Amino acid sequence: MTELLTAAQMRAIETAAIESGEVTGLELMERAGAGVVEAIFEEWPELAGADAAGGEGGIARPAEKGGVALHPALPDSPQDICEQKKFRAVVLCGPGNNGGDGFVVARLLRQRGWEVEVFLYGDAVKMPPDAKANYERWLENAGVHRWDDNFIEDTLDECDHDLVVDAVFGTGLTRLMPDDTERTWHGFVPRVFSWHQKDRPKYVAVDIPSGICSDSGRNLEGAFPTDLTVSFHRAKIGHYLLAKGPPDGGTLWCGKVVVKDIGLKDACIADAVRLFDPTISTLTKFSDTHKYSHGHALILAGGPGRTGAARMAARGALRVGAGLVTLAVPPAAQKEVAAQVTAIMLRQVGDATALAKVLEDARFNAIGLGPALGLDEDAAALVATALEAGRATVLDADALTLLAKDAALFAKLHDKCVLTPHAGEFKRLFPDIAAKLEAVPTKGPAYSKVDATREAAKRAGCLVLFKGPDTVIAAPDGRCSINSAQYERAAPWLATAGSGDVLTGFIAGLLARGIAPQQAAETAAWLHVECALDFGPGLIAEDLPEQLPNVLRRLLSRP
Ligand SMILES: NC(=O)C1=CN([C@@H]2O[C@H](COP(=O)(O)OP(=O)(O)OC[C@H]3O[C@@H](n4cnc5c(N)ncnc54)[C@H](OP(=O)(O)O)[C@@H]3O)[C@@H](O)[C@H]2O)[C@@H](O)CC1
Ligand SMILES: [K+]
Secondary structure: OOOEEOHHHHHHHHHHHOOOOOHHHHHHHHHHHHHHHHHHHHHHHOOOOOOOOOOOOOOOOOOOOOOOOOOOOOOHHHHHHOOOOEEEEEEOOOHHHHHHHHHHHHHHHHOOOEEEEEEEEEOHHHOOHHHHHHHHHHOOOOOOOOOOOHHHHHHHHHHOEEEEEEOOOOOOOOEEEOHHHHHHHHHHHHHOOOOOOOOEEHHHHHHHHHHEEOOOOOOOOOOOOOOEEEEEHHHHHHHOOOOOOOOOOOEOOOOOOOEEOOHHHOOOHHHOOEEOOOOOHOOOOOOOHHHHHHOEEEEEEEOOOOOOHHHHHHHHHHOOOEEEEEEEEHHHHHHHHOOOOOOOEEEEEOOHHHHHHOOOOOOOOEEEEEEEEEOHHHHHHHHHHHHOOOOOEEOOOHHHHHHHHHHHHOOOOOOOEEEOOHHHHHHHOOOHHHHHHOOOOOOOOOHHHHHHHHHHHHHOOEEEEEEEEEEEEEOOOOEEEEEEEEEEHHHHHHOOOHHHHHHHHHHHHHOOOEEEEEHHHHHHHHHHHHHHHHOOOOOOHHHHEEEEEEEHHHHHOOO
């Protein structure tokens, strides 16, 4: 599992390292800048070939026209810039240490023969010491343009730049983006070229795209979209919480996230959010051979014509490794279900009394309910009975709506429960928490999906799995992870009818195997995405359980 950090946690790690004397802030900044350059060349090797040309102390140029001249060695106009060299970069630096990293990047690119134009947002006099040191070092051989959105736009408009580096704001963004940086970005990105145009410059963000809150992934207005985000030591939570935005409304702000080691040691952060990746130990309870030692899951089905959801959940539970799976079916739907299942068993459960009777058998150690269960009083009574049984229980779909409608039912939730709401169900269950999440943020760190899920889990007293491409899984004690279906794990075809029902089954199956709720939910969510990735486009929900054997085989053969 990889820890995802907040800005404060990252700062604490950095401060501890500096205070212990093992590294200086300047060294960290140098490594950060070098990491960005390395990542750029790894991502686009075609940009790495300019070593020989130019270098420090390159061509002397006349004073700047658009902004105030901070150093005399600057071109007269954007046209003058265009007439020189083959690789060109614009580096946009901010007033803090993110800007300091930008000056390192600018220097290192220049050392490799690049033509680099630097724009500085803010007042150099007030820069923190390490950033200022790199600013001054840059001034020894080159100049800096004062921020001027029109001039930046003209510069990019008239030249064929290869790279734009965003080092304006990083983890220190604490309030909404200033108007002029927002204008810059929104002015030139759509006007100068289309985002999908192949020969446009590559956009690289240092640490996090400026405008994105590193703790929440939320856009503090005017975020800079990028192709590549290079972060340091550990990814930040904000990289993995969904923030879709311009230029096409479907691109993640971060583009792709690469994390570079800058020599900081791991610190033990008790409440760190983790990016989930399963360990084999999660699934190596395969040593017992008796089917009852793998548990017995009971999945509740809806009435006639509404049993498909439960059948898919049951198949998921069986495939993920529950020893036995029984569908609890209303008498009127029994024929319909019997005609379509084989390895899955059937029990007639007409009402809550019948369910209570079935649950007298202690071998039913996990329950899955909700998909197409219904929203009437009988369905509510089934939920109440299931909760009173105190078994490991996953509640989805209609069961969540019933919980939202009835405080007494909600109060029956216990610590072996798992709630699996999507955004709409989350809003019904926790309207006040959802309102905080939906409110337009005005400062950083902004309220995040992690904050919301943790608050919901605490209130419910059980595990909450808040679905999405950035699924957040939180326990009442604050333990929390993100299961990402983004970046290299993006599987948009997973958003298909019934896929949530299969997830319910996966969780129920793992609960039946005796895996604790948090681990079961995390592993199920991860497997769910893995199955979708394995299958690829064209996936329908029925395919998900059938993909599990491949995925499990691969997982279990990991070294
Ligand atoms: N931690 C580490 O280990 C390492 C960190 N490193 C790097 O440091 C970065 C963090 O640096 P940072 O803390 O200086 O914050 P940063 O993002 O540069 O911004 C702060 C400046 O912006 C200003 N400002 C903020 N919001 C604003 C707004 N809306 N509008 C206008 N101004 C605004 C704010 O002003 P203030 O609030 O002080 O008035 C302040 O001047 C981090 O992302 C990484 O790149 C690496 O070097 C390696 C090791
Ligand atoms: K940035």
